[in-house]
Amino acid sequence: MTNSISPQELIVIRGRGRVSALGQSLAAIGTASPFTTRQLGQYSLPVAALPAVAEEALQELRRSSPSYRQLDRTVLLGLLAARQATAAAGWTSPGETSPTNNQLAVSMGSSRGATGRLEEFHTEFLREGSVPVAASPLTTLGNVASWVAYDAGSTGGANLSHSSTCSSAFQALGNATAWLRAGMATRFLAGGTEAPLTDFTLAQMQAIGIYSPFAAADFPCRPGAGKPSTFVLGEGAAVFALEKVSAASLTKPDHEPVAVLEGVGFGFEAIGSKTGLSADGQHFQLAMRNALGQSGRELVDIDAVVLHSPGTPAGDAAERAALRVVFGDELPLLLSNKWLIGHTLGASAALSLDFALHVLETQHWPTPPFPTDLAPAQSARPLRRILVNAAGFGGNAASAIVSLQ
Incomplete structure (x- = not known):
């Protein structure tokens, strides 16, 4: 294989955060099925929704600011994971800002963006014939990255939102990596977020004919198991705190192991x-x-x-x-x-x-x-x-x- 990138420069992951049906930690991974059941008309569909503790953390974040109460769930999931990543990197404490983060750049992927809010606004439009002034800015894909940047205290860094369906998060990480290697940024928060557990989105997945027939308690999503199809929709986010370092810095005797995005x-x-x-x-x-x-x-x-x-x-x-x-x-x-x-x-x-x-x-x-x-x-x-x-x-x-x- 050839390598067009300098081996003297590495992209490291200083910290990371996540939220999913497993919560915000992977400590109890695999001990019990995290899936629950959502009723959709005549169908009882398994879904991978947030557990109670993570849901309360999300709602606490929503209540923490008048501005956050209007945000889509997709954005809030991204904020929750980004705060965890930033704190793990030692850049700031959760919910705080730092002068060193002024130029922090953000790159976020989402397939559908503000799914829930978009559907709410559309329902209101069909019912009332009008929508609130905030409907458009709150449902653009760009509002995912811009709110993550705002919450992280970035005042001058780029904020980029990507959508290429289910590979969107890697589009975001690839772009962040390119910016870091080019010297266009020194720090990046990059990842993906999605809150698609709405009736309309579930109906779309059901219509494709791929949804799992298995019960929520029986681990209904089964990769590599063959027929029948066992697709199950879930919600969550993961964000990574990225920096560029010299390869030599990782050869010093006192350096601690660090994750490298190669x-x-x-x-x-x-x-x-x-x-x-x-x-x-x-x-x-x-x-x-x-x-x-x-x-x-x-x-x-x-x-x-x-x-x-x-x-x-x-x-x-x-x-x-x-x-x-x-x-x-x-x-x-x-x-x-x-x-x-x-x-x-x-x-x-x-x-x-x-x-x-x-x-x-x-x-x-x-x-x-x-x-x-x-x-x-x-x-x-x-x-x-x-x-x-x-x-x-x-x-x-x-x-x-x-x-x-």
């Missing part, structure tokens, strides 16, 4: 169906190879892959076919967090990356309680480097490579 690659393919993909996952192949090329790593350096794998038979099979084309018959360990948090659309790539870092730090992950090709709970050798995949409607895919150094 590469973010993208792949695209022209397809006739905007909801479909090629049987051999050509966009996945391109994305993985581009990420490997950026990182300067070889295939043997990848110990595991956190799959996009949403539990749809065609999507799961295409990704595995792409992996076999790229890696051959000896695949890395296959991992997934969607059986734990559902498919969070534009936040899914970021939450998968957070899961990959958790696996690298703990060298452990839960074993799925259903037949699947996902790896059992422990590897015979240490995992040093993980590739993470994401893909979305329209033939786009993205891959990221992360390690601890």
Whole structure:
């Protein structure tokens, strides 16, 4: 593989935050099904919604400022995760600002943005024939990143919002990485957020015919399990505090292990169906190879892959076919967090990356309680480097490579 990026410069993850059906911590991951049931007309659908403690944290954030009471749930989830990432990086304490964050840049991905507020405003328009003045600014995709920047105390940094369906978070991280390498920013908050558990969005997923028939208590999202389709919608966010450092700084004897974002690659393919993909996952192949090329790593350096794998038979099979084309018959360990948090659309790539870092730090992950090709709970050798995949409607895919150094 060739590497067009200087090996003397590294993008490190100083801190990270997350919120999902598992809450704001991964401490109890896999101990019980976090899924609940949502009634949609005649259907009882499993969903991956926030647990009570995380929900209270979200509502406390909403109540903390008059401005925040009007924000969409997607934005609030992003704020919650970004505060955690900023505090973990040591840049500020949660909810506080610092002069050093004045030039902090923000790059956020979301497939659908302010889903809930948009639907509320549209319902009001149909009923009243008018909408509030704030309807437009509160439902633009750009308001996701701009509110994260505001909450983090940034007064002069860029704030960028991205939407490329379910790979949106990696579009955000890829852009942040490019800005950092170009010297256009010194600090970035980057990630993805999504709050799609509205009746209209659930109805859309049900209409596609991919929703899981399994009960909420039975881990209804089952990547790699084959038929039937077991897609389950979830909500959440994950955000990362990124900086550029010299490679030499990580060779000093006193340096503590740090997460390194080694590469973010993208792949695209022209397809006739905007909801479909090629049987051999050509966009996945391109994305993985581009990420490997950026990182300067070889295939043997990848110990595991956190799959996009949403539990749809065609999507799961295409990704595995792409992996076999790229890696051959000896695949890395296959991992997934969607059986734990559902498919969070534009936040899914970021939450998968957070899961990959958790696996690298703990060298452990839960074993799925259903037949699947996902790896059992422990590897015979240490995992040093993980590739993470994401893909979305329209033939786009993205891959990221992360390690601890």
